[in-house]
Amino acid sequence: MYWSIELKILIIEDDSTIAFAVKTYLSKHNIETIIYNNLSQTENLNFNDFDLILLDANLPDGSGFNFLKWLREFSDLPVIMLTVKDEDKYVIKGLSQGADDYITKPFSLPVLKARIDNVFSRKIKKVDELTFENLSLDLISKQASIDGKDLDLNLKEFAVLEMLLENQNINLLRERILDYVWGYDFYEVNDNTLTVTIKRLRSKLGGYGNHIKTLRGIGYRWDNE
Structure with missing residues:
Protein backbone atom coordinates (compact mmCIF):
# COMPACT_ATOMS: atom_id res chain seq x y z
CA MET A 1 0.00 0.00 0.00
CA ILE A 124 -6.42 6.43 10.65
CA LYS A 125 -9.30 8.82 10.95
CA LYS A 126 -11.91 7.94 8.38
CA VAL A 127 -12.90 10.98 6.35
CA ASP A 128 -16.00 10.78 4.19
CA GLU A 129 -15.67 14.19 2.60
CA LEU A 130 -13.02 16.69 1.52
CA THR A 131 -13.89 20.33 0.94
CA PHE A 132 -12.18 23.43 -0.35
CA GLU A 133 -14.36 26.53 -0.28
CA ASN A 134 -17.42 25.47 -2.35
CA LEU A 135 -15.68 22.46 -3.89
CA SER A 136 -16.68 19.18 -2.24
CA LEU A 137 -15.51 15.59 -2.70
CA ASP A 138 -17.66 12.73 -1.43
CA LEU A 139 -15.09 9.99 -0.79
CA ILE A 140 -17.75 7.30 -0.47
CA SER A 141 -19.61 7.86 -3.73
CA LYS A 142 -16.51 9.26 -5.50
CA GLN A 143 -18.52 12.30 -6.57
CA ALA A 144 -17.17 15.86 -6.76
CA SER A 145 -19.37 18.93 -6.80
CA ILE A 146 -19.14 22.72 -6.86
CA ASP A 147 -21.91 24.71 -5.19
CA GLY A 148 -23.88 21.47 -4.98
CA LYS A 149 -23.65 20.81 -8.73
CA ASP A 150 -22.07 17.47 -9.59
CA LEU A 151 -18.94 17.38 -11.74
CA ASP A 152 -18.44 14.73 -14.41
CA LEU A 153 -15.10 13.30 -13.25
CA ASN A 154 -13.88 9.82 -14.06
CA LEU A 155 -12.30 7.76 -11.27
CA LYS A 156 -8.71 8.69 -12.18
CA GLU A 157 -9.52 12.41 -12.27
CA PHE A 158 -11.30 12.10 -8.93
CA ALA A 159 -8.32 10.25 -7.39
CA VAL A 160 -5.87 12.91 -8.59
CA LEU A 161 -8.07 15.68 -7.18
CA GLU A 162 -8.46 13.79 -3.89
CA MET A 163 -4.69 13.47 -3.56
CA LEU A 164 -4.13 17.15 -4.33
CA LEU A 165 -6.70 18.28 -1.77
CA GLU A 166 -5.31 15.93 0.89
CA ASN A 167 -1.87 17.50 0.40
CA GLN A 168 -2.62 21.20 -0.09
CA ASN A 169 0.45 23.41 -0.58
CA ILE A 170 2.68 20.31 -0.80
CA ASN A 171 4.74 19.55 -3.90
CA LEU A 172 3.71 16.14 -5.23
CA LEU A 173 6.11 14.29 -7.50
CA ARG A 174 4.67 12.99 -10.77
CA GLU A 175 5.84 9.49 -9.82
CA ARG A 176 4.08 9.68 -6.46
CA ILE A 177 0.78 10.69 -8.08
CA LEU A 178 1.10 8.03 -10.77
CA ASP A 179 1.88 5.34 -8.21
CA TYR A 180 -1.05 6.30 -5.98
CA VAL A 181 -3.65 6.75 -8.73
CA TRP A 182 -2.62 4.05 -11.20
CA GLY A 183 -1.04 1.63 -8.71
CA TYR A 184 0.24 -1.58 -10.25
CA ASP A 185 -0.41 -0.14 -13.74
CA PHE A 186 2.01 2.73 -13.00
CA TYR A 187 4.88 1.41 -15.12
CA GLU A 188 2.59 0.77 -18.09
CA VAL A 189 1.16 4.30 -18.05
CA ASN A 190 2.33 6.69 -20.76
CA ASP A 191 4.20 9.67 -19.27
CA ASN A 192 1.72 12.00 -20.96
CA THR A 193 -1.27 10.37 -19.25
CA LEU A 194 -1.00 12.42 -16.06
CA THR A 195 -0.51 15.64 -18.04
CA VAL A 196 -3.71 14.96 -20.00
CA THR A 197 -5.60 14.02 -16.83
CA ILE A 198 -4.54 17.25 -15.11
CA LYS A 199 -5.56 19.27 -18.17
CA ARG A 200 -9.04 17.71 -18.21
CA LEU A 201 -9.36 18.15 -14.45
CA ARG A 202 -8.49 21.85 -14.62
CA SER A 203 -11.08 22.34 -17.34
CA LYS A 204 -13.83 20.59 -15.39
CA LEU A 205 -13.02 22.51 -12.19
CA GLY A 206 -13.47 25.91 -13.83
CA GLY A 207 -11.98 28.63 -11.65
CA TYR A 208 -10.85 26.08 -9.08
CA GLY A 209 -8.58 24.61 -11.72
CA ASN A 210 -6.25 27.58 -11.20
CA HIS A 211 -5.32 26.15 -7.81
CA ILE A 212 -3.51 23.26 -9.54
CA LYS A 213 0.03 24.48 -10.16
CA THR A 214 2.47 22.75 -12.50
CA LEU A 215 5.97 22.27 -11.11
CA ARG A 216 8.01 21.78 -14.25
CA GLY A 217 10.15 18.68 -14.10
CA ILE A 218 8.75 17.84 -10.67
CA GLY A 219 4.99 17.39 -10.50
CA TYR A 220 1.99 19.34 -9.24
CA ARG A 221 0.72 21.23 -6.20
CA TRP A 222 -2.67 22.46 -5.01
CA ASP A 223 -2.27 26.07 -3.88
CA ASN A 224 -5.02 27.09 -1.49
CA GLU A 225 -4.22 30.79 -1.76
Whole structure:
Protein backbone atom coordinates (compact mmCIF):
# COMPACT_ATOMS: atom_id res chain seq x y z
CA MET A 1 0.00 0.00 0.00
CA TYR A 2 1.27 3.46 -0.95
CA TRP A 3 -0.34 6.15 1.23
CA SER A 4 -1.55 9.36 -0.41
CA ILE A 5 -0.34 11.29 2.63
CA GLU A 6 3.18 11.03 3.99
CA LEU A 7 3.38 9.02 7.18
CA LYS A 8 5.91 9.68 9.92
CA ILE A 9 7.11 6.82 12.10
CA LEU A 10 9.27 6.90 15.22
CA ILE A 11 11.68 3.96 15.45
CA ILE A 12 13.02 3.26 18.95
CA GLU A 13 15.56 0.51 18.33
CA ASP A 14 19.13 0.11 19.62
CA ASP A 15 20.25 -2.18 16.78
CA SER A 16 21.40 0.33 14.16
CA THR A 17 21.54 -2.31 11.42
CA ILE A 18 17.87 -3.15 11.87
CA ALA A 19 16.84 0.49 12.34
CA PHE A 20 18.51 1.74 9.17
CA ALA A 21 17.32 -1.23 7.12
CA VAL A 22 13.75 -0.40 8.16
CA LYS A 23 14.30 3.31 7.49
CA THR A 24 15.66 2.66 3.99
CA TYR A 25 12.85 0.28 3.08
CA LEU A 26 10.03 2.48 4.39
CA SER A 27 11.41 5.59 2.66
CA LYS A 28 10.61 3.88 -0.64
CA HIS A 29 6.95 3.76 0.40
CA ASN A 30 6.43 7.44 1.26
CA ILE A 31 7.08 6.88 4.97
CA GLU A 32 9.40 9.22 6.86
CA THR A 33 11.20 7.76 9.87
CA ILE A 34 13.09 9.16 12.85
CA ILE A 35 15.45 6.81 14.70
CA TYR A 36 16.21 6.90 18.44
CA ASN A 37 18.36 4.16 19.98
CA ASN A 38 17.30 4.65 23.59
CA LEU A 39 14.35 5.88 25.64
CA SER A 40 16.04 8.92 27.18
CA GLN A 41 16.14 10.59 23.76
CA THR A 42 12.33 10.71 23.75
CA GLU A 43 11.98 12.73 26.97
CA ASN A 44 11.10 16.04 25.29
CA LEU A 45 9.50 14.54 22.22
CA ASN A 46 6.07 15.59 20.97
CA PHE A 47 4.52 12.24 20.14
CA ASN A 48 1.72 13.97 18.25
CA ASP A 49 4.26 14.56 15.47
CA PHE A 50 4.18 10.85 14.64
CA ASP A 51 1.65 8.46 13.14
CA LEU A 52 3.08 5.25 14.62
CA ILE A 53 5.94 3.92 16.78
CA LEU A 54 8.08 0.86 16.14
CA LEU A 55 9.26 0.01 19.65
CA ASP A 56 11.98 -2.44 20.66
CA ALA A 57 11.03 -4.31 23.82
CA ASN A 58 14.56 -4.29 25.26
CA LEU A 59 16.53 -1.05 25.16
CA PRO A 60 19.83 -0.04 26.82
CA ASP A 61 18.17 2.30 29.31
CA GLY A 62 14.85 0.62 29.98
CA SER A 63 12.04 -1.70 29.04
CA GLY A 64 9.93 -1.05 25.99
CA PHE A 65 7.02 -2.64 27.86
CA ASN A 66 7.28 -0.05 30.65
CA PHE A 67 7.59 2.74 28.11
CA LEU A 68 4.44 1.52 26.37
CA LYS A 69 2.55 1.37 29.66
CA TRP A 70 3.58 4.97 30.37
CA LEU A 71 2.68 6.11 26.84
CA ARG A 72 -0.81 4.65 27.11
CA GLU A 73 -1.56 6.92 30.06
CA PHE A 74 -1.92 9.86 27.68
CA SER A 75 -1.74 8.66 24.07
CA ASP A 76 -3.39 6.12 21.77
CA LEU A 77 -0.62 6.46 19.18
CA PRO A 78 -0.30 3.12 17.33
CA VAL A 79 2.65 1.00 18.51
CA ILE A 80 4.17 -2.12 17.00
CA MET A 81 6.53 -3.99 19.33
CA LEU A 82 9.82 -5.36 17.96
CA THR A 83 11.52 -8.10 19.95
CA VAL A 84 13.55 -11.30 19.78
CA LYS A 85 11.24 -12.83 22.37
CA ASP A 86 8.46 -14.86 20.77
CA GLU A 87 7.18 -16.69 23.83
CA ASP A 88 3.45 -16.32 24.41
CA LYS A 89 3.91 -14.54 27.73
CA TYR A 90 5.85 -11.69 26.07
CA VAL A 91 3.35 -11.36 23.24
CA ILE A 92 0.49 -11.27 25.75
CA LYS A 93 2.35 -8.73 27.90
CA GLY A 94 2.89 -6.37 24.97
CA LEU A 95 -0.66 -6.62 23.67
CA SER A 96 -2.20 -6.31 27.14
CA GLN A 97 -0.25 -3.10 27.75
CA GLY A 98 -1.61 -1.54 24.59
CA ALA A 99 0.56 -2.63 21.66
CA ASP A 100 -1.34 -2.68 18.38
CA ASP A 101 0.80 -5.47 16.95
CA TYR A 102 3.88 -7.55 17.73
CA ILE A 103 6.63 -8.82 15.44
CA THR A 104 9.67 -10.91 16.35
CA LYS A 105 13.19 -10.57 14.99
CA PRO A 106 14.42 -11.44 12.48
CA PHE A 107 11.52 -10.24 10.36
CA SER A 108 10.83 -9.65 6.69
CA LEU A 109 10.68 -5.96 5.72
CA PRO A 110 7.65 -6.50 3.42
CA VAL A 111 5.86 -8.26 6.29
CA LEU A 112 6.66 -5.39 8.64
CA LYS A 113 5.33 -2.94 6.05
CA ALA A 114 2.13 -4.98 5.72
CA ARG A 115 1.67 -4.88 9.49
CA ILE A 116 2.22 -1.11 9.51
CA ASP A 117 -0.39 -0.73 6.75
CA ASN A 118 -2.82 -2.87 8.69
CA VAL A 119 -2.38 -1.00 11.97
CA PHE A 120 -2.52 2.43 10.36
CA SER A 121 -5.60 1.50 8.31
CA ARG A 122 -7.40 0.66 11.55
CA LYS A 123 -6.28 3.78 13.36
CA ILE A 124 -6.42 6.43 10.65
CA LYS A 125 -9.30 8.82 10.95
CA LYS A 126 -11.91 7.94 8.38
CA VAL A 127 -12.90 10.98 6.35
CA ASP A 128 -16.00 10.78 4.19
CA GLU A 129 -15.67 14.19 2.60
CA LEU A 130 -13.02 16.69 1.52
CA THR A 131 -13.89 20.33 0.94
CA PHE A 132 -12.18 23.43 -0.35
CA GLU A 133 -14.36 26.53 -0.28
CA ASN A 134 -17.42 25.47 -2.35
CA LEU A 135 -15.68 22.46 -3.89
CA SER A 136 -16.68 19.18 -2.24
CA LEU A 137 -15.51 15.59 -2.70
CA ASP A 138 -17.66 12.73 -1.43
CA LEU A 139 -15.09 9.99 -0.79
CA ILE A 140 -17.75 7.30 -0.47
CA SER A 141 -19.61 7.86 -3.73
CA LYS A 142 -16.51 9.26 -5.50
CA GLN A 143 -18.52 12.30 -6.57
CA ALA A 144 -17.17 15.86 -6.76
CA SER A 145 -19.37 18.93 -6.80
CA ILE A 146 -19.14 22.72 -6.86
CA ASP A 147 -21.91 24.71 -5.19
CA GLY A 148 -23.88 21.47 -4.98
CA LYS A 149 -23.65 20.81 -8.73
CA ASP A 150 -22.07 17.47 -9.59
CA LEU A 151 -18.94 17.38 -11.74
CA ASP A 152 -18.44 14.73 -14.41
CA LEU A 153 -15.10 13.30 -13.25
CA ASN A 154 -13.88 9.82 -14.06
CA LEU A 155 -12.30 7.76 -11.27
CA LYS A 156 -8.71 8.69 -12.18
CA GLU A 157 -9.52 12.41 -12.27
CA PHE A 158 -11.30 12.10 -8.93
CA ALA A 159 -8.32 10.25 -7.39
CA VAL A 160 -5.87 12.91 -8.59
CA LEU A 161 -8.07 15.68 -7.18
CA GLU A 162 -8.46 13.79 -3.89
CA MET A 163 -4.69 13.47 -3.56
CA LEU A 164 -4.13 17.15 -4.33
CA LEU A 165 -6.70 18.28 -1.77
CA GLU A 166 -5.31 15.93 0.89
CA ASN A 167 -1.87 17.50 0.40
CA GLN A 168 -2.62 21.20 -0.09
CA ASN A 169 0.45 23.41 -0.58
CA ILE A 170 2.68 20.31 -0.80
CA ASN A 171 4.74 19.55 -3.90
CA LEU A 172 3.71 16.14 -5.23
CA LEU A 173 6.11 14.29 -7.50
CA ARG A 174 4.67 12.99 -10.77
CA GLU A 175 5.84 9.49 -9.82
CA ARG A 176 4.08 9.68 -6.46
CA ILE A 177 0.78 10.69 -8.08
CA LEU A 178 1.10 8.03 -10.77
CA ASP A 179 1.88 5.34 -8.21
CA TYR A 180 -1.05 6.30 -5.98
CA VAL A 181 -3.65 6.75 -8.73
CA TRP A 182 -2.62 4.05 -11.20
CA GLY A 183 -1.04 1.63 -8.71
CA TYR A 184 0.24 -1.58 -10.25
CA ASP A 185 -0.41 -0.14 -13.74
CA PHE A 186 2.01 2.73 -13.00
CA TYR A 187 4.88 1.41 -15.12
CA GLU A 188 2.59 0.77 -18.09
CA VAL A 189 1.16 4.30 -18.05
CA ASN A 190 2.33 6.69 -20.76
CA ASP A 191 4.20 9.67 -19.27
CA ASN A 192 1.72 12.00 -20.96
CA THR A 193 -1.27 10.37 -19.25
CA LEU A 194 -1.00 12.42 -16.06
CA THR A 195 -0.51 15.64 -18.04
CA VAL A 196 -3.71 14.96 -20.00
CA THR A 197 -5.60 14.02 -16.83
CA ILE A 198 -4.54 17.25 -15.11
CA LYS A 199 -5.56 19.27 -18.17
CA ARG A 200 -9.04 17.71 -18.21
CA LEU A 201 -9.36 18.15 -14.45
CA ARG A 202 -8.49 21.85 -14.62
CA SER A 203 -11.08 22.34 -17.34
CA LYS A 204 -13.83 20.59 -15.39
CA LEU A 205 -13.02 22.51 -12.19
CA GLY A 206 -13.47 25.91 -13.83
CA GLY A 207 -11.98 28.63 -11.65
CA TYR A 208 -10.85 26.08 -9.08
CA GLY A 209 -8.58 24.61 -11.72
CA ASN A 210 -6.25 27.58 -11.20
CA HIS A 211 -5.32 26.15 -7.81
CA ILE A 212 -3.51 23.26 -9.54
CA LYS A 213 0.03 24.48 -10.16
CA THR A 214 2.47 22.75 -12.50
CA LEU A 215 5.97 22.27 -11.11
CA ARG A 216 8.01 21.78 -14.25
CA GLY A 217 10.15 18.68 -14.10
CA ILE A 218 8.75 17.84 -10.67
CA GLY A 219 4.99 17.39 -10.50
CA TYR A 220 1.99 19.34 -9.24
CA ARG A 221 0.72 21.23 -6.20
CA TRP A 222 -2.67 22.46 -5.01
CA ASP A 223 -2.27 26.07 -3.88
CA ASN A 224 -5.02 27.09 -1.49
CA GLU A 225 -4.22 30.79 -1.76
